[in-house]
Amino acid sequence: MHEAATMTHPATGQGHLILEIRDLEAWYGESHVLHGVSLDIRQGEVVTLLGRNGAGKTSTLRAMMGLVGRRAGSIKFEGRETIGLRSDLIARTGIAYCPEERGIFASLDVTENLMLPPVIAPGGLGLDEIYTLFPNLKERARSPGTKLSGGEQQMLAIARILRTGARLLLLDEPSEGLAPVIVQQIGAMIRAIKQRGFTVLLVEQNFRFAQTVADRHYVMEHGRIVDMVANEDLASSLDRLHEYLGV
Amino acid sequence: MIENLLFELEMAAPQVILGLVNGAFYALLSLGLAIIFGMLNVINFAHGAQFMMGAFVAWMLLAWAGIPYWGALILAPLLVGAFGVLIERTMIARLYKLDHLYGLLLTFGLALIIEGIFRNGFGSSGLPYAPPAAFNALNIDIPIMFLPGYRVWVVIASVLVCLATWLVIEKTKIGAYLRAATERPELVQAFGVNVPRMMTLTYGAGVALAAFAGVLAAPIYSVNPAMGANFIITVFAVVVIGGMGSIMGSVVTGFGLGLIEGLARVFYPEASATVVFVIMAIVLLTRPAGLFGRG
Ligand SMILES: Nc1ncnc2c1ncn2[C@@H]1O[C@H](COP(=O)(O)OP(=O)(O)O)[C@@H](O)[C@H]1O
Ligand SMILES: [Mg+2]
Numbered sequence: 001m002h003e004a005a006t007m008t009h010p011a012t013g014q015g016h017l018i019l020e021i022r023d024l025e026a027w028y029g030e031s032h033v034l035h036g037v038s039l040d041i042r043q044g045e046v047v048t049l050l051g052r053n054g055a056g057k058t059s060t061l062r063a064m065m066g067l068v069g070r071r072a073g074s075i076k077f078e079g080r081e082t083i084g085l086r087s088d089l090i091a092r093t094g095i096a097y098c099p100e101e102r103g104i105f106a107s108l109d110v111t112e113n114l115m116l117p118p119v120i121a122p123g124g125l126g127l128d129e130i131y132t133l134f135p136n137l138k139e140r141a142r143s144p145g146t147k148l149s150g151g152e153q154q155m156l157a158i159a160r161i162l163r164t165g166a167r168l169l170l171l172d173e174p175s176e177g178l179a180p181v182i183v184q185q186i187g188a189m190i191r192a193i194k195q196r197g198f199t200v201l202l203v204e205q206n207f208r209f210a211q212t213v214a215d216r217h218y219v220m221e222h223g224r225i226v227d228m229v230a231n232e233d234l235a236s237s238l239d240r241l242h243e244y245l246g247v
Numbered sequence: 248m249i250e251n252l253l254f255e256l257e258m259a260a261p262q263v264i265l266g267l268v269n270g271a272f273y274a275l276l277s278l279g280l281a282i283i284f285g286m287l288n289v290i291n292f293a294h295g296a297q298f299m300m301g302a303f304v305a306w307m308l309l310a311w312a313g314i315p316y317w318g319a320l321i322l323a324p325l326l327v328g329a330f331g332v333l334i335e336r337t338m339i340a341r342l343y344k345l346d347h348l349y350g351l352l353l354t355f356g357l358a359l360i361i362e363g364i365f366r367n368g369f370g371s372s373g374l375p376y377a378p379p380a381a382f383n384a385l386n387i388d389i390p391i392m393f394l395p396g397y398r399v400w401v402v403i404a405s406v407l408v409c410l411a412t413w414l415v416i417e418k419t420k421i422g423a424y425l426r427a428a429t430e431r432p433e434l435v436q437a438f439g440v441n442v443p444r445m446m447t448l449t450y451g452a453g454v455a456l457a458a459f460a461g462v463l464a465a466p467i468y469s470v471n472p473a474m475g476a477n478f479i480i481t482v483f484a485v486v487v488i489g490g491m492g493s494i495m496g497s498v499v500t501g502f503g504l505g506l507i508e509g510l511a512r513v514f515y516p517e518a519s520a521t522v523v524f525v526i527m528a529i530v531l532l533t534r535p536a537g538l539f540g541r542g
Contacts, residue, residue: 065437091439103434107426115420116427117438164439 015043018168018199024073026063033059035223036073041168046190046200048210051220052246057203058100060220061170065097066090077168092120096166100173100203102157104145110137113145114160121165125196133189134159151182155189162193169193172203187212207234207241219244253391259513260392266509267502268398268467271405272460274501276482277489278409279456282416285429285492286449289339289350294482295475296361297454300327301461302470303365306376316379316466323462324455331454335447343446358476365472373469401463408459409498416494425449429492484527490540500538 019041026034034056041047049057063071066087075082082090091097096117105113114130114137131138134155140148148156154174161169171190175183183206190200190213204210210217211234219227221244229237276294283291291297304326305319314322334357342349378397385396416422428435428442436442461475468474481504489500504523511519518525530538 067433067437087433087437088439088441091437097434097437099434103431105427105430107430108423112423116423116435118440120439161438 015045015199017041018043018078019201020074020076021060021064022074022076024060024063024071024075026059026068026071028059028069033068033223034063034071037063037220037223037225039218039225039228041199041201043167043199044194044197045216046194046202046214048202048204048207048214048217049220050204050207050210050217050241050245052244053205055220056223057220058172059223061097061099061172061201061203064090064095064170091117091166094121094166095168095170096161096164097170098157098161098172098174100176102153104148104153104156106144106146108145109142110145110148110156111141113156114163117160117164119164121167123167124165125162127163130159130162133162133192151178151185154178154182154186158186158189162198167197168199168201170201170203173205174202175204175206175209183209205245207245217241257391259510261394262512263506263509264392264394264398266505266507266512268401268505269508270502270505271402272464272478272501273482273485273505274409274498275405275456275460275463276478277485277497277501278412278494279453279460280482280486281489281492281494281497282412282425282456283450283453284486285494286425287335287339287343287350287446288347289342289354289450290347291450291453292351292355292479293334293358293361294354294453294457295477295479296358297327297331297457297475298461298464298478299365299472299475300330300361301458302376302465302468302474303369303461304458305462305465306374306470309376316462319465320459320462324458327458327461328451328455332447332451334454335450339450340443340447362472362476369472371472373471373474376465376470378466397466401467404463405460408456412456413494413498481523484523486537487527488523488530488537490537493537493539496537496539 017040021037021039024034024037025032037056037060039047049060051057059068062068064075066085071083073083077093077095080093082093085093105116108116136152137156137159140152145153145156158171158174174186178186187209190202194200194213202210202214207217211231214231216231217229217234218225219229219241227240227244229241234241276298280291280294283289301323304323305316308314308319308322309316338353339350342353382396382400385399387394387396387399416425424435424440424445428440428445432442464474485500485504486497488504489496504526507522507526508519511522534540
């Protein structure tokens with residue numbers, strides 16, 4: 001039996017299995033960066049991927065979106081195998097990606113950035129809901145996307161994937177480089193979207209932030225998952241986590 | 248005094264107008280190149296050949312099928328654009344993962360092949376294509392000059408098409424996809440957009456713009472296999488001056504350099520053939536990204 005499959009799920013994950021990754025390997029050209037990643041996520045969970053710089057967290061998300069040179073293994077989303085799909089078709093199965101560098105387009109204004117990702121299924125947030133969650137985006141509607149502050153750009157990068165009807169959101173270090181008050185806002189926003197039934201896979205290095213939003217944490221090292229901790233066991237596992245994360 | 252001035256104007260006006268007509272072609276051609284380069288990162292050296300194909304298709308439509316100018320203005324860009332789509336799918340698309348240079352070499356080779364085929368089939372002396380008589384209504388006949396109505400139309404048509412293209416790119420949803428995919432194609436595709444198909448259609452649209460310019464040119468220049476090659480050298484200079492990939496830059500620079508060439512013909516004819524390249528050298532030395540280029 002696979003490592004991830006043997007790990008027990010905490011009571012929080014009541015939904016069905018929405019994502020099953022088994023033995024995922026990925027390469028950038030000749031360099032082999034993922035060495036058999038396995039993990040599961042249930043519908044409605046917020047799960048983090050923790051790990052040091054270079055552990056392979058971003059690569060795991062990119063491999064899920066078909067954005068690495070080559071990948072092998074199995075990625076089942078809603079029971080459907082996506083390992084062989086092109087990245088636009090993966091998105092259309094209902095997965096949305098918010099990259100680490102945020103990916104705000106300089107030549108598009110805020111509204112154009114917000115409206116860019118095509119709606120792929122019903123059930124996404126409406127514009128009015130998005131403006132309630134992110135009032136700044138309405139005020140800055142006509143500004144070029146990259147003229148926003150770092151925090152506003154991060155909000156925009158998340159807001160635009162809430163519209164599309166995707167059920168699984170991949171967020172790569174949304175707290176990175178932001179002031180504590182903005183990080184709190186992002187935390188509140190992640191809890192708000194969890195309330196609405198979204199499933200989130202969150203890449204983080206900051207587990208203090210991660211523990212305020214997540215149900216479970218996977219720990220990565222050298223392109224593999226090496227541990228899994230339920231959020232309620234976090235306090236008793238701090239020593240172990242410190243060691244993994246080098247903090 | 249006044250008579251002197253009138254005489255000067257009489258000398259200058261036709262050259263300036265001729266410059267504007269050339270500028271109309273520079274603008275259309277460099278616009279297509281800019282769109283293709285922005286999205287595909289390919290310098291389309293076949294652009295001149297595709298311009299020439301537009302003129303030839305107009306000629307064929309008239310000579311072989313009796314389809315007049317207005318029909319050709321719509322049909323020839325569609326047909327040549329479809330040919331562009333075929334080329335992108337079967338050849339250019341295979342080169343995206345490689346260095347820019349491969350796209351340039353491929354399209355350069357294609358240009359030579361296409362021109363060779365047309366020279367074989369039609370000779371190099373050129374075929375006549377008469378503009379519809381209706382354009383005489385646009386003739387401008389004032390004391391200082393006579394300007395054939397068809398040339399007035401060329402300038403109007405070019406301005407309209409450039410403006411429409413700019414509007415589509417800057418103000419529509421399709422344009423937003425295009426701008427976004429020019430910046431980060433990978434991310435746009437990860438949002439669920441079929442970027443490879445966008446690239447194909449963009450190439451087709453750029454080629455269709457070249458063919459449209461070719462149809463406009465057919466009644467002015469004789470329809471011949473070298474007509475594109477003659478133009479394209481100057482157009483590449485225009486693109487370099489305006490800034491590779493800049494939409495507005497290519498249109499403004501196209502018209503501007505046409506005018507400058509015309510003025511040079513009046514005031515210093517010896518320089519008229521080289522003024523564009525002198526400007527190109529100066530721009531490259533002082534603003535390598537071009538007048539409107541980013542970076
Ligand atoms: N585009 C790339 N080409 C080659 N190697 C890469 C590329 N991106 C990341 N890597 C390598 O893959 C490994 C994992 O990187 P990454 O997934 O970005 O880690 P993390 O997000 O956990 O910091 C690192 O060793 C990194 O150097
Ligand atoms: Mg990373």
